[in-house]
Amino acid sequence: MDKKQKQKEQGIAQVLxxxxxxxxxxxxxxxxxxxQRPLFLAPSSPPPADARERRRRERQKKKDLRKKALKPKPLSAKQRRKLGVYEVPKQGQKYATFEPLHNLWVGYIREILGNEIYTGGExxxxxxxxxxxxxxxxxxxxSGCVSRVGIKGIVIKxxxxxxxxxxxxNQLKLVPKEGTIFRVELPAPTPEKAADQDQDQEMKDVATEVKDVEEEPPKMVxxxxxxxxxxRSSDRATKKFKAHFLRKL
Incomplete structure (x- = not known):
């Protein structure tokens, strides 16, 4: 009995x-x-000197809480799917609408590749x-699904x-990447055109009229x-791809 009473007086820390x-x-x-371990307390502001200052602080605190409550929260993935945030509306599913995007992409990929558009390589x-x-x-x-072979168009997502x-x-197709091989043909600017960019427009028109048959511009396939x-495209931008053997090929 004395031992239990002594343990209660000592405290749990001393007993352990x-x-x-x-x-x-x-x-x-x-x-x-x-x-003897010191207890550190977070510094707090001094109490208001008068009732007026106390009321002002309370009003400011309520104002800050209201601002925080009015700030919209980001949508969750489930809410985005339900609202169809990333879905293309029916009236916007037209090939002509995305042709300017394709022209921008051609210029973007040409700028990335530079002269390697002619040589290729690793x-x-x-x-x-x-x-x-x-x-x-x-x-x-x-493709693993034969009905998908032959689908051709502009990637919008x-x-x-x-x-x-x-x-x-003007048909929107969702094509899974798994088990599918996609071919991309990138029109490459001819070296002659690249060298003649500084010439006058009149000289280019004369050279065009002299040619009876127009040759098809070279393409990088x-x-x-x-x-x-x-x-995802954002993840690929920071990922390092390494060449390795693929058993499926």
Whole structure:
């Protein structure tokens, strides 16, 4: 009985220390590290001097709480799907609407590749892997689902697992990346045109009239393996792709 009463008087900290250490060592640890340990308090502002100042602080506090309550919270993924934030409306599902986006993408990808648009190689492959494909014109050349082969159009949404493509017939197609190979044809500017950019417009018109048959401009053709491309465009921009053997090929 005396032992239990003594434990109550000592406190839980001393009882636990006594179980692990000798009595002298337990008393020393309790005195140095617990009993004499300073308690740090966060500094607080002094109380208001008068009632007027107290009322002013209360009004300011209510005003700050109201501002915080009025601040809109970001939508969750479920709410965004329910509201259809990222869905293209029916009246906007037209190929002609996204042709300017495709022209912008062609200029963007030409600027990224530079002279590698003519030579290709590992350098261009790394740049294309981290590029954004919103606005690219792609064609499905191989797929686990045969009905998807031949779909061709402009990419209007490059998500993690699928491409949303608008075709020339104004049809919106959702094509999964898994098990699909996409072909991209990028028109490359001819070296002659690049060298003649500083010439007068009249000289270009004369050179065009002399040619009886117009040659088809050169194109850089590459294929995207969807199985290795299942990343968002923002994630691909910071990811390092390494060349390795693929058993499926």
């Amino acid at each position: 220390l006594a179980r692990a250490h000798s009595p002298d060592e337990a008393n020393r640890i309790y005195t140095e590290k617990i009993q 350098g261009s492959a790394a740049k294309l892997s981290s590029a954004d494909f919103h606005g690219a014109e792609v064609e499905v050349v191989r 490059d998500s993690k697992f699928a491409f949303e493509i608008i075709t020339r017939k 590459f294929e995207i393996h969807g199985d290795q491309f299942m990343y």
